[in-house]
Amino acid sequence: MNNNLKLFPHSHFRRIDYLLIILLVSWTSSTQADSIELLQKNASIAYEKMMDAKRSADDLAKDAAFAQRKLATAKQKLTEAEQEAEAAKIRSERAKTAAQQATNQWKQATDALASEWGNTEVQ
8 A cells, every 4th residue: 555645644643642742741731830829829828827826826925924924013012912911910919909008007007096195185
């Protein structure tokens, strides 16, 4: 048979194969590029969310540390106020005791005076 009479010469198939391979590679490359672009976009969004969460966590950690310092200061002031109240209570009890002793001494002195006046009137 004559090679020129063939419907699809062998070289023609080879060209179609190359063309199909080139189209397939181009389509695959385009699809991969779209996929990579989407992955980059998703990674960028995830990074921004991560950074926002990190900033928020840092801010809240600072707030918590400040609140802890404020609590420690309040506890210290409470301790000092309790100590002052206890000292005032002790001073008050001592003052009551001193007032009672002074009252007793006054009563003894007035009783002694009354007794002496009574003795002088009798004489």
